Amino acid sequence: MRNKKILAAKILNVSPKKVVFSPEALDDIQKAITRSDMRGLIAVGKISKAKVNQHSRSGARKVAGQKSKGRQRGKGSRKGSKHSIVTRKEKWIALIRAQRELLKELHVKNLLSTVNYRMLYTKSKGGYFRNKRHIKLYLKEHHLIEGENK
Numbered sequence: 774m775r776n777k778k779i780l781a782a783k784i785l786n787v788s789p790k791k792v793v794f795s796p797e798a799l800d801d802i803q804k805a806i807t808r809s810d811m812r813g814l815i816a817v818g819k820i821s822k823a824k825v826n827q828h829s830r831s832g833a834r835k836v837a838g839q840k841s842k843g844r845q846r847g848k849g850s851r852k853g854s855k856h857s858i859v860t861r862k863e864k865w866i867a868l869i870r871a872q873r874e875l876l877k878e879l880h881v882k883n884l885l886s887t888v889n890y891r892m893l894y895t896k897s898k899g900g901y902f903r904n905k906r907h908i909k910l911y912l913k914e915h916h917l918i919e920g921e922n923k
Contacts, residue, residue, distance in 0.1 A: 777802055781811050781820050795819045868904070872897040875905050879918070889917045 774794075782789040794802055798819035805811055814820045839845050851858055876893055879885040885893070893908065902908050912918050 774799075774803070777805065777811070780808065781815065784808060784811055784815060785820075785822050787822050791823045793821050793823050795821075869897065871905055872902055872908060875908060879912075884918050884920070886919060893917075 775789075778789045778792045778794070781792045785792065795818070798814070801819060802814060805814055811820065836845065856864075873894070876885065876890060876897065880887070880890040893911075896902065897908070902911065
C-alpha cells in the first residue's frame with residue numbers, strides 16, 4: 774500500500790503524507806497497479822488529497838492589537854539600522870519645526886526684533902542650535918530679548 778500511496782502522490786503532485794485512501798475502497802486500491810488505474814480511482818473519489826492545514830492568525834491578531842496600543846516597540850523588537858525607525862530627516866524636521874515655532878512665538882510677542890529674529894532663524898536653519906533650550910541660553914547670553922535689562 775505504501776507504493777500505491779507514493780504513486781498516487783506523484784499523480785496528485787503532493788506528498789505521500791497528504792494522500793488519503795477511502796476505507797471502503799481499500800480492496801479496489803490494492804488491485805490497482807498502473808497509473809491509469811490510480812487516475813480512475815482518483816476521478817471516482819476513492820483516493821483524494823488531505824485538506825491543507827490552515828495556519829492560525831489568532832497570534833498575529835493579538836500582536837497587532839498590542840502594537841496598535843503602542844506595545845512591543847522596545848529596542849529588542851526593532852530591526853534595521855539606528856536611523857530606520859526615525860530617519861535623520863524626520864528627526865531634523867521635528868527639531869527645526871520646534872525651533873522655528875519658538876522663534877515665531879517670540880517675534881509675534883515682540884520679544885525679538887526682526888533683525889535678531891532673521892539672524893536666529895538662519896542660525897537654526899544652519900543647525901547651529903541643538904534644541905529650544907540652547908536658543909533660550911543663546912538669547913540670555915547675548916541679551917537679545919527686547920525689554921530685558923542689560
